[in-house]
Amino acid sequence: MGGGGRLAAHQPSLAGPRRFSDRKGARSVSVFVQYLVNGLTIGSFYALVALGYTMIYGIIRLINFAHGDLFMVGAFAGWLVVGAAAGMHLPVPVQLLLAMVIAMIAVGLLAMGIDRVAYQPLLRAPRLSILITALGVSLALENGSMLAFGAGFDTFPANILPLTGFQFLGAQVGYVQVAMFILAIALMVALYFFVQFTAVGTAMRALSFDQDAARLMGINVEGVVLITFLLGGSLAAASGVMMGLYYTQINFMMGFLMGLRAFTAAVLGGIGNIPGAMVGGLLIGVLQSLAAGYISSQWQDVIVFAVLILVLVFKPTGIFGERVVERM
Amino acid sequence: MTQRLGSAQSLLTRFGPLVVLVFALIFPLGANAYWVDVCIGILTFDMLGLGLNLVVGYAGLLDLGYAAFYAIGAYTTALLSTVGHMSFWETLPFAVAFSAIAGVIVGYPTLRLRSDYLAIVTLGFGEIVRITATNLGFTGGPNGIYGIPAPSIFGYQFFSQNSQYYLAIAFVLVVLFFTRQLAHSRLGRAWLSLREDESASEAVGVPSVRVKLWAYVFGAIFGGLAGAFFAARLTAISPDSFTYTQSINILMVVVLGGMASFPGVLLGAAVVVGLPEFLRFMQLWRLFVFAVGLVVLMLVRPQGIWPAARRKENPFGPGSERKLGPPLPLDALRRPADGGGAALEVSGLRRRFGGVTAVDDVAFTVQRGEICSIIGPNGAGKTTVFNCITGVTRPDSGKVHLHDLSLFGRAPHQVVEAGLSRTFQGIRLFKNMSVYENVLVGMYPHQRANVLDSLVHTGRQRREERESLLRCQALLTFCGLAEQAGHRASELSYGDQRRLEIARALAAQPKVLLLDEPAAGMNPSEKQSLMGLVRRIRDLGVTVVLIDHDMNLVMGVSDHVVVLDRGRKIADGTPQEIQADERVVEAYLGRDVQDDEEASAWPS
Numbered sequence: 001m002g003g004g005g006r007l008a009a010h011q012p013s014l015a016g017p018r019r020f021s022d023r024k025g026a027r028s029v030s031v032f033v034q035y036l037v038n039g040l041t042i043g044s045f046y047a048l049v050a051l052g053y054t055m056i057y058g059i060i061r062l063i064n065f066a067h068g069d070l071f072m073v074g075a076f077a078g079w080l081v082v083g084a085a086a087g088m089h090l091p092v093p094v095q096l097l098l099a100m101v102i103a104m105i106a107v108g109l110l111a112m113g114i115d116r117v118a119y120q121p122l123l124r125a126p127r128l129s130i131l132i133t134a135l136g137v138s139l140a141l142e143n144g145s146m147l148a149f150g151a152g153f154d155t156f157p158a159n160i161l162p163l164t165g166f167q168f169l170g171a172q173v174g175y176v177q178v179a180m181f182i183l184a185i186a187l188m189v190a191l192y193f194f195v196q197f198t199a200v201g202t203a204m205r206a207l208s209f210d211q212d213a214a215r216l217m218g219i220n221v222e223g224v225v226l227i228t229f230l231l232g233g234s235l236a237a238a239s240g241v242m243m244g245l246y247y248t249q250i251n252f253m254m255g256f257l258m259g260l261r262a263f264t265a266a267v268l269g270g271i272g273n274i275p276g277a278m279v280g281g282l283l284i285g286v287l288q289s290l291a292a293g294y295i296s297s298q299w300q301d302v303i304v305f306a307v308l309i310l311v312l313v314f315k316p317t318g319i320f321g322e323r324v325v326e327r328m
Numbered sequence: 329m330t331q332r333l334g335s336a337q338s339l340l341t342r343f344g345p346l347v348v349l350v351f352a353l354i355f356p357l358g359a360n361a362y363w364v365d366v367c368i369g370i371l372t373f374d375m376l377g378l379g380l381n382l383v384v385g386y387a388g389l390l391d392l393g394y395a396a397f398y399a400i401g402a403y404t405t406a407l408l409s410t411v412g413h414m415s416f417w418e419t420l421p422f423a424v425a426f427s428a429i430a431g432v433i434v435g436y437p438t439l440r441l442r443s444d445y446l447a448i449v450t451l452g453f454g455e456i457v458r459i460t461a462t463n464l465g466f467t468g469g470p471n472g473i474y475g476i477p478a479p480s481i482f483g484y485q486f487f488s489q490n491s492q493y494y495l496a497i498a499f500v501l502v503v504l505f506f507t508r509q510l511a512h513s514r515l516g517r518a519w520l521s522l523r524e525d526e527s528a529s530e531a532v533g534v535p536s537v538r539v540k541l542w543a544y545v546f547g548a549i550f551g552g553l554a555g556a557f558f559a560a561r562l563t564a565i566s567p568d569s570f571t572y573t574q575s576i577n578i579l580m581v582v583v584l585g586g587m588a589s590f591p592g593v594l595l596g597a598a599v600v601v602g603l604p605e606f607l608r609f610m611q612l613w614r615l616f617v618f619a620v621g622l623v624v625l626m627l628v629r630p631q632g633i634w635p636a637a638r639r640k641e642n643p644f645g646p647g648s649e650r651k652l653g654p655p656l657p658l659d660a661l662r663r664p665a666d667g668g669g670a671a672l673e674v675s676g677l678r679r680r681f682g683g684v685t686a687v688d689d690v691a692f693t694v695q696r697g698e699i700c701s702i703i704g705p706n707g708a709g710k711t712t713v714f715n716c717i718t719g720v721t722r723p724d725s726g727k728v729h730l731h732d733l734s735l736f737g738r739a740p741h742q743v744v745e746a747g748l749s750r751t752f753q754g755i756r757l758f759k760n761m762s763v764y765e766n767v768l769v770g771m772y773p774h775q776r777a778n779v780l781d782s783l784v785h786t787g788r789q790r791r792e793e794r795e796s797l798l799r800c801q802a803l804l805t806f807c808g809l810a811e812q813a814g815h816r817a818s819e820l821s822y823g824d825q826r827r828l829e830i831a832r833a834l835a836a837q838p839k840v841l842l843l844d845e846p847a848a849g850m851n852p853s854e855k856q857s858l859m860g861l862v863r864r865i866r867d868l869g870v871t872v873v874l875i876d877h878d879m880n881l882v883m884g885v886s887d888h889v890v891v892l893d894r895g896r897k898i899a900d901g902t903p904q905e906i907q908a909d910e911r912v913v914e915a916y917l918g919r920d921v922q923d924d925e926e927a928s929a930w931p932s
Contacts, residue, residue, distance in 0.1 A: 125630030305452030
């Protein structure tokens with residue numbers, strides 16, 4: 001059976017890192033702002049992963065269940081690079097830069113490999129077959145990582161990031177939070193411009209409308225799909241490295257919950273829609289942070305899913321999704 | 329050689345299940361306790377897989393939270409038997425009912441969603457149920473519920489492993505029986521048609537939301553049943569058994585085995601549950617190897633290990649008379665004469681798309697028993713008129729009357745029920761269903777078998793099925809497709825696919841039949857035979873309205889022609905009048921004979 005108690009495996013708490021947690025007795029506004037800040041930080045991680053879901057779905061109509069695990073592999077790749085770079089006594093900024101760049105490239109290539117080997121042969125098969133293949137890939141990545149890195153937690157070196165921050169409306173905002181948020185937004189904006197204004201991006205959008213027509217226009221469909229996986233994989237890796245650094249602990253199962261939430265974010269925003277995934281990710285992060293803070297962290301996923309279901313019932317294509325008109 | 333293979337195959341299908349059953353019955357006698365336990369696990373997943381197969385394999389609805397129903401069944405039995413002191417059998421109806429109610433609650437508001445959105449809603453529902461069970465007091469929290477009594481019957485307690493094994497087999501047989509009954513019924517065919525093409529299905533008269541809801545409810549019922557069994561067998565349950573991963577495992581059973589394939593699902597459960605057990609000697613590598621195996625298996629057999637049969641036996645082949653009775657005379661297809669007067673009256677029809685008025689104040693009347701053609705250059709609004717009449721597109725204003733019955737604002741399936749059916753410009757058959765099944769789906773609006781009839785195959789249901797088959801045979805003979813009845817629709821030639829679409833539309837016994845470019849892409853001899861068919865349909869008493877670009881066909885077959893241009897009606901009359909009408913010539917050829925793609929279609 002595919003990993004008996006996947007959810008039973010320990011996951012790091014996503015309610016916000018202890019380092020920046022709110023202090024008892026703080027004014028309610030500052031508490032709210034604190035939740036908001038923490039929520040936006042993790043929300044930006046979700047958004048990066050959600051982008052991959054949404055791009056891949058937009059192009060080949062596949063819910064890539066392995067995508068959350070690419071995020072996990074990215075975290076481990078970053079961890080390996082930081083370890084090696086620290087061993088070579090490189091300065092911390094260089095360590096971080098190397099970790100980010102190498103993890104993004106490595107996971108991007110891995111995603112391309114997965115597409116080439118496991119997905120492309122099935123593009124003309126029944127749609128659910130490729131979904132099951134994606135589940136198989138997900139399981140293989142999780143268990144492969146467990147074999148490689150063990151079932152326990154690995155930690156990034158302590159104090160690699162500054163713990164300092166500033167006060168904002170009574171809430172503690174870490175410089176790291178700000179930096180990560182800006183980096184995530186920058187990556188998303190870069191992706192948006194890539195998709196809107198480059199030839200490859202235009203080809204991607206064409207593909208998402210009509211694969212056969214795109215092929216007839218001379219677009220190398222397989223090539224464009226590969227590039228989509230490359231982009232999606234590297235964004236997930238960036239998210240993985242950041243999340244690893246933020247929480248310091250990583251584990252082979254960390255991609256599972258991330259995948260679930262990022263997928264939710266993509267759907268909430270309107271799957272197939274790039275700005276939708278960004279907004280969806282941030283919304284899910286904030287919603288979860290507020291739910292965990294004001295209600296209970298045990299119920300946070302119930303609240304997130306309940307909101308999602310309500311949104312879909314009243315706006316069936318997500319926040320930014322457009323109604324697909326079918327031609328008869 | 330193929331003959332021999334064929335007979336070997338029929339031998340396999342006839343005696344295979346028996347052999348498997350006998351083997352399953354004697355299996356515990358020679359196996360150790362561990363493997364019997366594994367097999368009970370497989371049997372539980374058989375039930376779950378069979379239930380989910382109705383939802384995913386038949387109705388084509390991706391459900392990622394199926395374990396929720398499993399959980400609801402299990403918790404119901406657990407609570408009622410521990411707190412309520414009911415016996416296992418007394419808890420069963422509650423387990424089934426609560427799961428079914430949950431199915432309605434999740435299904436009703438969400439089944440209008442596109443299938444991928446449905447996937448996440450079901451996933452969310454599954455998680456909500458699990459987390460709720462984990463966090464509530466009366467469900468025992470993360471530890472779950474202990475001390476559930478084992479089932480007993482006439483004082484005999486199902487304590488021993490072997491007795492539980494046989495109980496599991498009995499449960500699987502029951503689920504297998506009922507799911508197969510459903511699959512081979514009006515409801516089962518409607519599910520398949522939804523999986524194949526939802527809007528086409530709706531357009532031939534299947535009320536899609538209601539039919540999907542039934543798939544959901546039955547899936548929930550069998551999931552709940554499996555849950556009840558699971559709780560009583562283990563005597564303890566906890567939320568860990570009902571995770572998202574479990575939902576995914578059940579989905580794997582269905583897809584890996586082969587969607588909509590009963591042997592496939594049973595085999596799929598054996599692989600998904602059994603294979604990791606076989607791989608136990610690999611210890612840590614076990615799940616990795618399983619995962620890679622799963623990917624390779626899907627790559628090698630994308631349709632599943634044991635896909636559903638692609639071709640069906642021709643139900644009207646030699647020897648069918650014994651089962652069905654003698655074929656109906658083609659006269660049986662004739663509509664009862666319902667007097668004269670207007671068959672279809674359209675007036676003031678208007679539809680705007682953004683700034684474009686696609687249909688602008690169109691009015692025309694089609695008399696009963698006539699063949700009426702609607703023509704006009706590309707973009708004239710012909711198909712939009714059809715879509716407005718059939719409820720596919722909602723008109724902004726106007727009146728549509730069929731035999732004095734207003735069709736305005738009705739959903740496509742209600743329009744078919746009222747007596748108006750259609751074909752599509754681009755062929756939209758249920759490609760992976762057989763030719764005769766396509767026609768049977770078309771009979772949905774007139775069949776009366778209800779859900780219970782479908783579940784138990786009552787005498788009424790069987791009589792109706794036989795009558796439907798006979799009528800289907802007559803329709804296929806009428807359209808010249810009797811030989812291909814057992815073929816898959818996608819195997820037919822282009823012209824035959826067009827004819828099958830017409831047969832499917834006629835199956836609803838329409839008063840008026842709308843044909844949207846029936847001759848598109850046909851060669852001249854196919855067009856000739858199509859004209860014959862259209863006339864014969866009219867002779868059955870069915871009023872025909874058709875759109876086409878081929879002027880030879882239109883002028884040759886029509887009693888009455890309506891010409892549209894840029895959303896407005898510009899002419900209305902007999903073919904002779906239309907050919908002489910200056911505005912029509914102008915619309916087609918332009919005032920100064922400019923190049924126009926329609927020009928070539930005009931007869932010289």
